[in-house]
Amino acid sequence: AEWPVFGMVQPDSIEYVRWAGKDLLITANEGDAISYDSLDFDEEGRGDDIGADDLSENMNPDVREFLQQALQNDEQLGRLKISLIDGLDAEGKFEKIFTY
Secondary structure (H helix, E strand, C coil), rough: CCCEEECCCCCCCCEEEEEECEEEEEEEECCCEEHHHHHEEEEEEHHHHCCCHCCCCCCCCCHHHHHHHHHHCCCCCCCCCEEECCCEECCEECCEEEEE
């Protein structure tokens, strides 16, 4: 199945090297989520953390309905690690789902 979910690269570290006469950037793209215990902030969630009321009304209605069901199903998108801060509309509702 094709899922209306977007991926993003999150390099944990970046290193500049010069090799064979070329300047290169080497990245380690492990995709760790951002978390700050002192601020009680955690960017990471699971698909099933998103309820029907968390999805934007700006979404295509068919996509919205499809996501509502898939996000609550652990065999589909329910266990998927997602960003809780990316893909939000002006009202703080998900227009897009981003994973990493």
